[in-house]
Amino acid sequence: MSTPRTLAEKVWADHIVVEGEQQGDVQTPDLLYIDLHMVHEVTSPQAFEGLRLSGRPVRRPDLTIGVEDHNVPTMNINEMIAEPTSRKQVDALRDNAEEFGIRLHSLGDAEQGIVHVVGPQLGLTQPGTTVVCGDSHTSTHGAFGALAFGIGTSEVEHVLATQTLPMTPFKTMAINVDGTLKPGVSSKDIILAVIAKIGTGGGQGYVLEYRGEAIEALSMEARMTICNMSIEAGARAGMIAPDEITFEYLKGRPHAPEGQDWDDAVEYWRSLRTDDGATFDAEITIDANTLEPFVTWGTNPGQGVFLSDSIPMPESFDDPADKDAAERALEYMALEGGTPMKEIPVDTVFLGSCTNARIEDLRMAAAVIQGREKAEDVRMMVVPGSMQVRLQAEEEGLDKIFKDFGADWRFAGCSMCLGMNPDQLAPGERAASTSNRNFEGRQGKGARTHLVSPVVAAATAVRGTLSSPSDLGMTDYIVAPN
Amino acid sequence: MSLEKVVTHTGVGVPLRESNVDTDQIIPAHFLKRITKTGFEDALFSRWRTDEDFILNKEPYSSGTVLVTGPDFGTGSSREHAVWALRDYGFKAVISARFGDIFRSNAGKQGLVAAQVEQSDVELIWKELENNPGAEVTVDLENRLIECGSISTRFQIDDYTRWRLMEGLDDIGLTLRSADAIDEFEKTRPAIKPTTLPAKLSEV
Ligand code: SF4
16 A cells, blocks of 8 residues: 555655655755746746746746736726836736747736736636746645745746756645634634744745645635735645535636546546545644634734734743844834734725635625725725626626725735735825735835734724624624635 | 856854844835846845944945844745845845745855854854954855854755755756656646646636
8 A cells, every 4th residue: 555645745746757866965856847837027027038048938838827916006907007117027028928928917808817816717726736936925726735836036937948846845734723613703814823823934844734624614715815825824835635615616617627627637636635644744733613803913924813802012922032023013013012903993904915805805895894884084995806806796796885885996916915016005004904914014115014804804994993793793794605 | 057156155244133034124025126137236125224223234244245144034925036135235145043935945046045053053143243243254065064253053054955056056957957857747747737828718
């Protein structure tokens, strides 16, 4: 009998082109084949430049796809991009796509959107594939049982030229999430709790596999939210075993297999689950029954607490480095230890990003605000993750709910998730944001970010202070029903 | 294309007493709009450099080439610009107790040594560099050794990266030596796997 293997080990093994070997005292890495390479305007120009300089073609344009997402505006998209440096980058991508024969979904195209929303939506992200992109949140695609990770620009060039990457095997960590989520608690709260537990460096060197009852109960959208933020736990990749929910999501998508191919694919996909008796290098367990809506108070995603709690006192940290980090964070955030989270007022609510701007996220938020009024001084921006999400939302009438509420209804892009397009926070402005990073200056110079789930974002827009749906009297509210 | 070989480097050490220095701090996002691969020296730690007390604004640290920093350096986004900014500023090595995975891998590709040591060693080197501003740090890849004043400690770096740095080898060139194996692999790749072309679109 063969040795029991984990999901990650199976996918890895199926992609080894050249196995690493001991050469003297050097262990060479494995050369891995890459099934899908996604590029965007920010991390690709220098890679294409490198190809041109060395006279190399793109080896597999048919395994490559480009989108414009990071620095594009989310309004007036039919006008020329106003900001010259952004325009230059987008133009460079368009020129490169044309020169090297790569499929590109540009601003205004019905398939345009954030790279990690577009891949799954087109059915290009499939179980058992290797997926890379010059973007750390490529981990999102692991929700399908793909081995997906972010790469740097030199690696982008490497994949363009060779369709492979030399990689040293990861270690594996099981994240068991048992139990059932309470009403109003979502997958965003699971991953924030995981990060608070293992720390922002806890996953370094590992592929995380999320498993257990609470994970199996989640929709694909909710699973993507979890895998997306694996990088915030320090891990380059996160994975979830493909199951009926995965197959259901994929069936009928533009690039999903059809007919006999579909049956063959499903059979292969089923074989990918971690074998009974396989061992992980590390393992942690989280009890979903005990989770509550989670929100960050500091400037890294590990600095979070339950929304019902207060900001911790810096003195309460045992580790002096953690205490210093807390002090620095609180100074930047203009907050004090001991303040109840629910008393913190925000200026802006941002519902968007590759973490939480899929159709289900928009539905959940819309359900919370429907029939309610927005807090007067709060600005709310809703930025669908892709044009398809936007179109779907409009078909369902969600856009009306947002607009009636007084929210800004935008076109697709990374938007306020990072300060490199027109959607930015002003210095000192405070946001409840469904994105993934609360780093200093991430959403604009001097901007202050609290990471939250879509339903917390929506409830916060109603009350004006960090809030959960239960603060609005919603008690039987179930998040992410399948 | 090949890189400059790095075997050993000696230069002024810069004690950066910060942990969790993510790539957004190393280089803020708006610098990512450039489409060149060099000239990022002005972007390094740009937000912090507006503070005149920031270490790189002080002599003799401003001409430093070895950055000695707290744990979890280079976490966050995949931007290789973080490495380019350090490289363009003149840094040849970064010493920390823990690095972000993607940062570490990017560093190795640009000839920047990411040397991992215990935090207790970082503390010792910090003290030395603060007590003797301008003190030099030697990073000896051959022997995996860091030396600074009377401190001498071994550092960790994976064998393969070390070898490539010492040989100045370009990754793509190395991989293309296996072009035949890639051709073979592609022949056996199952036909059910997706391709992006011909493009199929969502039904609207
Ligand atoms: S939405 Fe944010 S995290 Fe996601 S790809 Fe865009 S910038 Fe990166």
